[in-house]
Amino acid sequence: MKILSVxxxxxxxxxxxxxxxxxxxxxxxxxERIGIDSxxxxxxxxxxxxxxxxxxxxxKDAFTILLKELMDLGIVKNLxxxxxxxxxxxxxxxxxxxxxVVDEDVIAKIDELSALAPLHNPAAIVxxxxxxEVMPNAxxxxxxxxxxxxxxxxxxxxxxxxxxxxxxxxxxxxxxHGTSHKYVSARMNxxxxxxxxxxxxxxxxxxxxxxxxxxxxxxxTSMGLTPNAGLIMGSRCGDIDATIxxxxxxxxxxxxxxxxxxxxxxxxxxxxxxxxxxxxxxxEGISKGNHRCELAQKMxxxxxxxxxxxxxxxxGGCDAxxxxxxxxxxxxxxxxxxxxxxxxxxVKVDEERNNVRGKETLITSDDSSIPAYIxxxxxxxxxxxxxxxxxx
Ligand code: ADP
Numbered sequence: 001m002k003i004l005s006v007x008x009x010x011x012x013x014x015x016x017x018x019x020x021x022x023x024x025x026x027x028x029x030x031x032e033r034i035g036i037d038s039x040x041x042x043x044x045x046x047x048x049x050x051x052x053x054x055x056x057x058x059x060k061d062a063f064t065i066l067l068k069e070l071m072d073l074g075i076v077k078n079l080x081x082x083x084x085x086x087x088x089x090x091x092x093x094x095x096x097x098x099x100x101v102v103d104e105d106v107i108a109k110i111d112e113l114s115a116l117a118p119l120h121n122p123a124a125i126v127x128x129x130x131x132x133e134v135m136p137n138a139x140x141x142x143x144x145x146x147x148x149x150x151x152x153x154x155x156x157x158x159x160x161x162x163x164x165x166x167x168x169x170x171x172x173x174x175x176x177h178g179t180s181h182k183y184v185s186a187r188m189n190x191x192x193x194x195x196x197x198x199x200x201x202x203x204x205x206x207x208x209x210x211x212x213x214x215x216x217x218x219x220x221t222s223m224g225l226t227p228n229a230g231l232i233m234g235s236r237c238g239d240i241d242a243t244i245x246x247x248x249x250x251x252x253x254x255x256x257x258x259x260x261x262x263x264x265x266x267x268x269x270x271x272x273x274x275x276x277x278x279x280x281x282x283x284e285g286i287s288k289g290n291h292r293c294e295l296a297q298k299m300x301x302x303x304x305x306x307x308x309x310x311x312x313x314x315x316g317g318c319d320a321x322x323x324x325x326x327x328x329x330x331x332x333x334x335x336x337x338x339x340x341x342x343x344x345x346x347v348k349v350d351e352e353r354n355n356v357r358g359k360e361t362l363i364t365s366d367d368s369s370i371p372a373y374i375x376x377x378x379x380x381x382x383x384x385x386x387x388x389x390x391x392x
Contacts, residue, residue: 002026002076002081003017003020003082003084003086003388003391004016004017004082004084004384005018005380005381005387006085006127006131006383007380008059009120010126011033011035012031012033012034013030013031013034013059013063015028015029015030016384017075018388021388026075027045027070027075028044028380029041029043029066030042031056033056034056034062035057039053039056040054041056041062041066043073058126058130059126060129060130067082079137082135082138083138083139083391084139084141084387084390085131085140085387086099086143086386087128087140087141087383088124088143088145089120089121089142090145090176091116091120091144092109092142092145092147093116093170094150096142096144097147097151098386099142099143099144099389099390101390102141111125124142128140141387143179144178145175145176145177147179148175148181148218149181149211149218151219152218152220152221157174158172159172159225175218175221175222176209176221176223176227177325178221179382179383180325181201181203181213182218182382183378183379183381184203184324185201186216187375188201188322188373188375198319199315199319199321200312200318202324202328204231204327204334205326206235208230208232208233209221209222209227209230210230212315222238222307228263230303231307232268232272232303233268234269235264235267235277237263237271240263269282269300272295272299274292275290275292275293279300279326279331279334282296282297283333297337301334301341304334308321309345319370320371320373321339321370321371321372322374323363323372323374324374329358329374329376329377330357330358332354335354335374339372347368347369347370348368349364349365349368349372350368358376359376360374360375360376
């Protein structure tokens, strides 16, 4: 059965087609600059990358071209072969704790939550509508970044703010990257051969979050109401003293929107180093002796260690630490520095095992008190799995 994973942004549409349940990725690609000029798409198929420039006024045009390409390439004979389409949704609020089949009530709720994800939820609805029009016979599902974190207890997801804010304004911790945390924790349980585990999953990419996962369920996660909270990220500040915000708004005479931009786009590794949000550039700066790059990296690593230590205590121990996403899978030095910072717990990195990028592997020594692994994430596959399960 063919299942399509879709991630629609306001001007982009990423896709990956799978043969399920075999989990074979058949083709993937991205449509870019939808609704603006110079639009184009790229498709990866059979080890080749095709790039074409076309007019893409709407997401519906992107889906129409995608389906024509799939037929021209001989990947599908007709559209009805695609039985399910899974759409990635950033914010599911308290409404959704799992993947669901789309209906009008589901769309209304995603729309209602747009205030919490103004860049993402409205774009996803456009993607769903376009997909429904072009593939009316396929089962459309929605897979939420927040769903995996809905198992957090009330004392964990509430903020110590006026109690009514949670019900009146939906102010609470929702977390993010849930599809990734779910995927890597499920994979880790497979590797360990059991489900009654205590795992700390570190999704460290440009955006970054850590989750505590007990017996396959999330009990805490570092992101909050928005993906700005928790770890220091490429250009997001992570946890700070909230009072800095009104204080600096007064000092700089900036409004809330401008302050939001500073906290999300001009802070983190970029803000401290003054050089880049990309950890490869920070590593290069460090190799040249740049003090602010060294400082940014120390702060970045310190925060990851803090969260792992906090969740170790909260879980009452830990069966495995998992690194995933861009930095987690590829930055040898960041992983080493984090694990060295946990040596007081008896964690021991194995330099040789850790000397890899993007490969599922154990990176600690055999006498480490807690094993640490790299588990490459695959959010698209997780979306396809959930969607397949709702199609059979
Ligand atoms: P996003 O949050 O945008 O999905 P990714 O998970 O793709 O991000 O991670 C992107 C980040 O991964 C880059 O900004 C970069 O900092 C980091 N990264 C990728 N490759 C390497 C590498 N070889 N060494 C260190 N960092 C890397």
